[in-house]
Amino acid sequence: MLGNWKRSHLCGALTAAEMGEDVCLMGWVQRRRDHGGLIFIDLRDREGVVQLALDPDRDPLAHKKAEQIRNEFVIAARGKVSPRPEGTINPKMKTGEVEIEVNELKILNRAETPPFMLDEHTEVAENIRLKYRFLDLRRPALQNNMLMRHLVAKTVRNYLDDNGFVEIETPVLTKSTPEGARDYLVPSRVNPGNFYALPQSPQLFKQLLMVSGFDRYFQIVKCFRDEDLRADRQPEFTQIDCELSFVDRETVMSVMEGLIAKIFQEALGVELTLPMPRLTYAEALNRFGVDNPDLRFDMELVSLTEIVKDCGFKVFADVADKGGLVKALNVKSGATFSRKELDDLTDFVKIYGAKGLAWVKMTEEGWQSPIAKFFNDDELAALNQALGAEVGDLLLFVADNARITNEALGRLRAHLGQKLGLADKENYQFAWVTDFPLLEWDDEAKRHVAVHHPFTAPLEEDIPLLDTEPGKARAQAYDLVLNGSEVGGGSIRIHDQSVQSRMFSLLGIDDQEAREKFGFLLDALSFGAPPHGGIAFGLDRLMMILTGADSIRDVIAFPKTQKATCLLSEAPNEVDEKQLQELGVRLRRQSK
RNA sequence: GGGGCUGUAGUAGAGUCGGUUACAACGCCGGCCUGUCACGCCGGAGGUCGCGGGUUCGAGUCCCGUCAGCCCCGCCA
Numbered sequence: 001m002l003g004n005w006k007r008s009h010l011c012g013a014l015t016a017a018e019m020g021e022d023v024c025l026m027g028w029v030q031r032r033r034d035h036g037g038l039i040f041i042d043l044r045d046r047e048g049v050v051q052l053a054l055d056p057d058r059d060p061l062a063h064k065k066a067e068q069i070r071n072e073f074v075i076a077a078r079g080k081v082s083p084r085p086e087g088t089i090n091p092k093m094k095t096g097e098v099e100i101e102v103n104e105l106k107i108l109n110r111a112e113t114p115p116f117m118l119d120e121h122t123e124v125a126e127n128i129r130l131k132y133r134f135l136d137l138r139r140p141a142l143q144n145n146m147l148m149r150h151l152v153a154k155t156v157r158n159y160l161d162d163n164g165f166v167e168i169e170t171p172v173l174t175k176s177t178p179e180g181a182r183d184y185l186v187p188s189r190v191n192p193g194n195f196y197a198l199p200q201s202p203q204l205f206k207q208l209l210m211v212s213g214f215d216r217y218f219q220i221v222k223c224f225r226d227e228d229l230r231a232d233r234q235p236e237f238t239q240i241d242c243e244l245s246f247v248d249r250e251t252v253m254s255v256m257e258g259l260i261a262k263i264f265q266e267a268l269g270v271e272l273t274l275p276m277p278r279l280t281y282a283e284a285l286n287r288f289g290v291d292n293p294d295l296r297f298d299m300e301l302v303s304l305t306e307i308v309k310d311c312g313f314k315v316f317a318d319v320a321d322k323g324g325l326v327k328a329l330n331v332k333s334g335a336t337f338s339r340k341e342l343d344d345l346t347d348f349v350k351i352y353g354a355k356g357l358a359w360v361k362m363t364e365e366g367w368q369s370p371i372a373k374f375f376n377d378d379e380l381a382a383l384n385q386a387l388g389a390e391v392g393d394l395l396l397f398v399a400d401n402a403r404i405t406n407e408a409l410g411r412l413r414a415h416l417g418q419k420l421g422l423a424d425k426e427n428y429q430f431a432w433v434t435d436f437p438l439l440e441w442d443d444e445a446k447r448h449v450a451v452h453h454p455f456t457a458p459l460e461e462d463i464p465l466l467d468t469e470p471g472k473a474r475a476q477a478y479d480l481v482l483n484g485s486e487v488g489g490g491s492i493r494i495h496d497q498s499v500q501s502r503m504f505s506l507l508g509i510d511d512q513e514a515r516e517k518f519g520f521l522l523d524a525l526s527f528g529a530p531p532h533g534g535i536a537f538g539l540d541r542l543m544m545i546l547t548g549a550d551s552i553r554d555v556i557a558f559p560k561t562q563k564a565t566c567l568l569s570e571a572p573n574e575v576d577e578k579q580l581q582e583l584g585v586r587l588r589r590q591s592k
Numbered sequence: 593g594g595g596g597c598u599g600u601a602g603u604a605g606a607g608u609c610g611g612u613u614a615c616a617a618c619g620c621c622g623g624c625c626u627g628u629c630a631c632g633c634c635g636g637a638g639g640u641c642g643c644g645g646g647u648u649c650g651a652g653u654c655c656c657g658u659c660a661g662c663c664c665c666g667c668c669a
Contacts, residue, residue: 031631037626040629042629053627084627092629121630124603124604127660225668233668
């Protein structure tokens with residue numbers, strides 16, 4: 001097919017520098033413009049588009065062939081890089097100064113008419129795009145995302161290699177462990193009735209590699225969690241997984257923020273200021289209501305419980321009396337919100353369990369609000385002062401238990417930041433959130449569960465709390481938050497077998513279960529484990545922010561739908577009875 | 593498991609209060625056109641209104657169910 005034709009350049013890379021050269025180009029037909037005589041073809045490849053000019057007077061044969069060419073045909077063209085005639089330079093194109101005067105043309109492959117136009121102007125429903133993903137991936141938007149993803153992966157490898165990390169692969173067929181997300185299971189043919197689990201992360205293996213003395217490990221690795229999908233969650237996703245020996249939290253954070261800074265420099269040309277801000281979990285919750293605050297704008301939550309504890313508004317006073325929280329945020333210049341908008345905000349906080357949203361519009365005459373009448377002048381003055389309220393502002397209050405008040409207002413703050421355009425996509429605000437609680441009480445299971453995971457070390461000063469008030473113990477954990485998104489998280493691990501056993505017992509995992517599930521880790525810890533810690537970054541979420549994508553599907557070549565299916569390959573599918581028999585698996589009839 | 597949005601030629605949309613033959617655009621096919629670049633002009637083909645049921649003399653439109661895609665809650669150590 002190619003014969004002795006050999007590609008000399010990429011289409012999109014040609015510039016005036018190649019002027020006069022004879023070139024051989026290959027690519028896809030973006031568009032053909034047939035003027036009856038002259039025919040123009042925009043030829044596209046990974047790098048971009050260049051214009052081919054076919055003149056019937058110069059080469060009748062090539063011109064004749066060009067007449068039957070259609071969109072997305074794969075063609076090869078030989079010709080000369082030429083300056084465009086006066087007045088026909090296209091400043092919108094990277095290659096707009098030149099065109100190829102074609103003297104030989106070859107059709108390498110014909111193409112059916114594509115189901116949708118492969119240009120940047122046509123918007124296509126996502127289910128169609130996913131079914132023909134290989135075509136959607138030809139479009140510049142996804143091409144650019146995938147190319148940047150490659151650049152980031154390359155940068156990660158270079159940086160970590162420079163900093164003494166070793167890339168080591170860990171098993172994909174591994175062991176199901178309790179705690180955490182639902183596992184994807186793989187039946188073992190050789191061991192009927194037994195199952196492998198796909199890893200939720202290589203957590204235990206990377207700790208074993210520290211015990212083995214590799215000092216610093218990393219892997220760009222697929223992880224699997226069988227949970228419901230979201231705009232930023234896929235069942236299989238990629239982590240930049242790291243683990244380091246003989247380090248404390250500060251060392252991990254400083255090595256890793258160097259990595260992030262390098263990524264932003266290479267991918268976007270953005271220089272980040274280091275070190276990144278640090279924020280404790282308690283402070284994050286107090287000021288922003290959530291542990292992943294968006295720091296691109298202010299609008300912080302203000303605690304008003306003390307001010308309203310004796311006020312005439314029973315809803316607030318009761319909550320204060322019962323140990324709950326009354327908090328509010330000040331939407332600067334928000335008094336223009338319509339009744340409908342306020343109703344929508346009320347519906348919004350109800351999603352997170354709030355019973356309602358009290359609002360106040362600050363006018364020249366003072367409070368305009370359904371709840372204004374319940375407060376005396378002193379209380380009004382104190383509230384205004386606490387919130388920095390000025391004429392034209394909108395104050396929004398939630399009163400409930402601490403968890404609901406913080407979450408509802410925190411989410412409302414993030415929502416308003418988007419709605420009011422305070423969250424500029426090209427403004428990158430990082431923070432490390434530290435000192436997470438080690439444990440959390442699970443009301444359903446009537447036991448503590450690990451906030452991070454069962455191998456996270458407590459703060460040294462909080463170790464005594466494990467025996468007295470384990471719920472108050474803080475962890476040597478850290479999350480990296482970027483623009484309201486958790487892009488990474490990790491901790492210093494327990495490297496002492498006895499502390500690890502104590503942790504398991506706090507989690508309600510008895511000795512026998514601990515041996516069954518984690519025996520190999522406990523063994524490893526007993527054979528000389530170095531102090532170690534690590535972190536994992538969600539590469540997909542990081543790519544979303546770097547590319548400005550609203551969906552995780554836009555940074556993954558072949559993503560799954562919300563029902564975890566692949567519209568392209570039609571996975572998952574039914575399998576032959578014979579395959580099931582070999583695996584010793586029998587299907588249960590699904591009851592409807 | 594739950595809440596919400598969407599579904600009309602290949603694509604993305606319009607379609608009023610339920611009323612005759614479901615519109616125009618892009619794409620596609622044919623013709624014309626030698627400087628276009630989201631080329632232009634003329635003509636043409638193309639429809640299971642997601643699917644099933646119901647109400648009605650009559651349903652793209654109203655009702656019920658269902659499927660698919662998306663967003664969210666729960667879930668995601």
